[in-house]
Amino acid sequence: MANGSFIAVVAFLAGGAFVALMPDVSTRLQRTVGIAPGNAPTQANGTSGQAAPKIPVVAMDDDRIKLAHIDLATVGPGMVAKRLAVPGTAIPDAGRVSHVSVKLSGTVAELRKNIGDDVTKGDVLAVLESREVADAKSEYLSARLANELQQDLTSRDKSLWEGRAVPEQQYIKSRNAAAQTEMRLNIARQKLLALGVEADEIAGLPQSPDASLRSQNVRAPVSGRLAERKVELGAAVGRDNLETELFVIVDLSRVWVELSVSSADLPQVREGQSVRVSARGLPETATGKIVFVSPLLDKETRTARVVAALDNTNGYWRPGSFVTAAIALSERDVGVVVPATAIQNVDGGKAIFVRNKDGFEKRSVVLGEQDGQSVEIVSGIAAGETIAVSNTFSLKAEFAKPRDED
Template sequence: MSDEQIKLAQIELAQVGPATIARRLVVPGSIVPNADLIAHVSVKLSGTVAELRKNIGDDVFKDEVIAVLESREVADAKSEYLAARLTHDLAQELANRDKTLWDGRAIPEQQFLRSRNAAAQSGMKVNIARQKLMALGLADNEIAALPDASEARLRRQDVRAPISGRVVERKVELGAAVGRDNLETELFVIVDLSRVWVDLSVASSDLPLIREGQPVKISARGLSESTTGKIIFVSPLVDKDTRTTRVVTEIQNADRTWRPGSFVTAAIALSERNVPVVVPTTAIQKLEGRPVVFVRTKDGFEKRDVVLGQKEDQALEILSGLTPGETVAVTNTFSLKAELSKPKDED
């Protein structure tokens, strides 16, 4: 067969060579969010919701403003800080003036000590007011911008996203009262799905084969692609009812293919070995009960008897009959088998 004939017959070719074959334990599992990538956005003060800038399903970035609150409590705390800062600036100016006068022996030392002590005390009050603002959720840059803020901004508090991710829950409405006294304190739940966990259930009898760091292949019905991850946690506890143990695998999920709540199948690699020749299972046909492959030659294809070894998914180890570097047919091999099985007088 020529290259053109092979193309018309839709026969795909592949060069055989070495690969890794693993012995795997197959167990059920489910996708769950990575517990380290879940953020519950709560308020630290009492107030009302003035703005909701994100809704359920929206993507957010770390430190992005997702809501704005109006609060008398934050207005009082900001005013207290500004007053303390103004008092401290004046006290510090008086202390500096008195030091200059005392250095020139124009005033008694006691007066200088009193002004210096007043400056120190006012500085402590500024720090206390600053700590109160930080406890209410203000960042350093927000505190630094307070002297130039408008009066309307003094009673408003920005709520920022602690992580990048997606809003999966919004628990308040516009104008809702939030904060203390049995009011709702949680505004949003944000989940970063760029990495997710796979919760696996492993029978207690298989636990001696399982260890952290083992590679795991994850697949799901309805999804053509699969992915790989590693075991990050093996629970020391066995469920008394099911006699299974929780095993957690982490996988990458940048394109959000793997949705939390989905059921999956996990194949845990118990042992791996490199073999010299591996072919896709689609390359194998049977003639007279023996496995064969069709090797590409300059004139077409040559039937080759092979001895099969270990199988993994859609790959088969070839123990003998092929050498690395040879090219074989891997699709539509049935047509080649049919052609070979024709009686000679039909040619």
């Protein structure tokens, strides 16, 4: 009985092979034996006779994206750098600190600005009363009057000499006297300028009341913020061991970041390199440039002083703050750069969520170098695609939910 079954199986297989090799056999008969064209048996790995797997998508329209606080961005090329992180301190720009001092003896009669006030170049900060400035102004007015009179006499003598009414010697003497009075006037004017009196104040002295002769305005030489006020109302200032510095004005629209770079790293640091500055507890970062690299090393720490200039128009960086500076040692352009917030760990790999017409699709990516909060993408997405760059954890959670099989 077993021999009969074996013979039947062999006959069936032989018949199937015969039918497959005969071109005139009908397709219907080939299908009967399971070898019809287009109906090949399905492979175990599912690569034949099976539709391509469907890409998982989280369906979200624009309103839902806005409600979920998901920000979008179009990816594109950028620059990444190899950076050296060093500690530092924000300090005022030394070229933007002004010490306001007096050049004469007197007392403080008025204080018109207080510490913390913003000042503009030319603003009156204080008013002094000084016998010295009163003497200098009086001397100037006297010299000015003498010069005017002598210039009139010289003009008259010149006219008389030209009319042969006076000898030439008289005109020469008058002309010499006019030159001397003019010289004295210029000396008196220069003395007032040296004491700190402005040119427009000097020009207005003849029309000023007598009481103003003893007053001296102390003006702001630069615009900025009043950082220090070193005198009080009624204080004596000036020479003879008295206080001469009244105010300190600092322009903080640009600050310096003073860095300490070790001797081992110093050969890689040079002027002109960009620096990314951050501080603990502060969400913002800023970018500046190195303006000075000291040729000397500190004897104790074996570090060099490096200074970077940083724009501070918004007043965000306060002098005295401790910061971390990442110096760009080398930079290169890459094809695709994304924010670090766009990347999530999914199934043991890195993924980015790409916006499409239906919502978001999960895209596995290969990362390159990271530069602060920017990351190079080696493969997985192309420049020009739109991705989610914030609150991406909510998308990761959506993809982690179980889904119905199609």
